[in-house]
Amino acid sequence: MGPSFTSRTARALAAAVTTGALVALAGCGGGGEAGGGGGTITIGYSGPLSGGAAAYGTNIQDGMQMAVDALNEQGVTVEGGEYTVELAALDDMYQPNTAATNAQRLAEQDDAAVIFVPHSGGIQAAQELNSGRSSFLLGAYSSDPAILATGNPLSMMIPPSFKSYGQPFIEQVKTDGVEKLGLLGTASEYGHSWTGLVTEEWEAQGGEVLTDNSIDYSTVTDFAGPVSQTLSEDPDVIFLGGPSQPTALIIEEARNQGYEGSFLIMDQAKFEEMELFTDPENLNDSVGVMPVKEYEDPGTADLVAAYEELVDGERPATVEVSLHYQSVALVVKAMEVAGTVEDPEAIRGALGDAMGEVDDRFRVSGFPTTITDAGHLQNEDLQIAYRNDDGDYEFIAIENAED
């Protein structure tokens, strides 16, 4: 019968659309070829390549891919053998469990000796299996010090710990007569840790902390409400920050509603990205992390220019891009120094020695000068940025917090 036939075809079509959607989703994961055979070094990466945090995950992937391309162009030689570096990327949609599964797969199927994961939940999940049946060095990109507290011997913490920022941030804005701190951070787990840190530190320095108005930046439709509410208590300083773009919007809303005080911006938000989303003048009198382009490392300018070309000037290179760029180069150099592309323990052991030997082009944003026993890559000249009333950045040297 005609109708039943068309209905069946149409149903098949609907099924195809649905399947297509799922495939499209799964397809975002991409993936590299299996390595293993003599001349290939596979660097693994599990990050959010689709879903709400996809922009973050794909930026990181870009940074890593740029390093891989640059390394291949230079040539990589380990123990006399020529190697080609490959990036194998899998999508975890920011899910810890998926990140762990991906890491296992990258280690076993793609023979990746080093795997990067850029979120604290995924890192902690991967730490449970990186020194068991599978063994791999974990490139951990999260400024949450909890990832070192596990005492995992095969982790490498890439960014500075956020604990380093609390005290100097507050010292920068808490001048005479500045008393009240408004809280408008993001309601993620990481945001809560930060809110706790600044609350404690602000009170320790004798200030008053107002109501906690933390909101989930990704689900709030209109920021005007929470902003009005924070301003109603008349704060001198507002702590806020989440992804740069909504952070910029909240800052703009606060300025539009007449707020003239300072902002204390957590490290997830970046000045260079916020400048593109709001009139940069709104950001004056704020303290935050240093923009990549302001670093004076030998490779900074080239990376910033190359990244801009890669993305057609649509967005600036942030530390997510630059820190992964230099970290990939560092681990590959460590393989050269250790004389192995397979043994994660030897590679981890060689990181310290490899630091001095990495080519200048890979030194882009506070290239690490030391690695702590716990596995934290640190640069001794850590700095934060203060954007003053004239819109100029001032840089303040700070100490690395103890692990």
Add this chain to the structure above:
Amino acid sequence: MTLFIQQLFNGLALGGVYCLAAIGLTLVFGVLRIPNLAHGSLYMLGAYMTYFFLTAIGVPYIAAIGMAAIVLAIVGVLLERVVFHPLRNSPHTHHMIAAVGAMFFFQALAQVIWGADFRRMDSPFSESVSIAGAQISWQRIIIIVTAVIVLSLLAWFIKRSIHGQTIEAVEQDRTGASLAGISPNTVSMLTFALAAALATIAAGLVAPINLLSPTMGAALDLKIFAIIILGGLGSIPGAIAGGFLLAMAEVMTSTYVSSAVGEAIAFVVLVLVLAIRPTGLFAKAVQR
């Protein structure tokens, strides 16, 4: 007092957006009995289409919203024809699975076309006006005014125009309506077109005060489901009242209790309604 006025306007603007988005969802439910989980994705696509017309083609803001609404009306019709129409005789779970599939499909599509990063759409109305000491941006006033105009036009369309009346007829009695010569197919398509267009207007209005991203519809989905359950599934007055009530509850609880409670209020309301009055405020006979 200033704070109250400030939050009152914020709540009204938010309510306008919520009810424009929720009406489409409730219409689709009323006519087709489908909980369209992909509604938030239509809202998201609507925002991106407005952005496209505004920045790539350069049409003025209001016209861009109008053009995007037309494009999305077509997408809505296609969604009904390609996905839901073939499933009309299948069990209800199939509709839900298909809707989830469509949602993922639209999200992936937006990511492929526009990328995963946030986009900002500038409003031509960036100034604000001072009302009794509160700073209200023109954009929010425009949201409120547009919502009122669109809602009035919609009420006129459903109650007075022949096409609108067919929607109401099918909602009330599908079999009876088809016996009277109303084509359920046409009405289904019309409903989806209208729902997608309304979601687009909501999205186009809210885009300048928020950000565009492929997942922007997901957060809204939960809220508007809470709204239509609060108002009564399938009821248009229910969606309007529910939209404003929920927005006000959200804004005022955040202001006078705490933001954490404010964010949870939609779901507290949802649980209360389901426990005390499962049919919603404006009970509409939900068959089955």
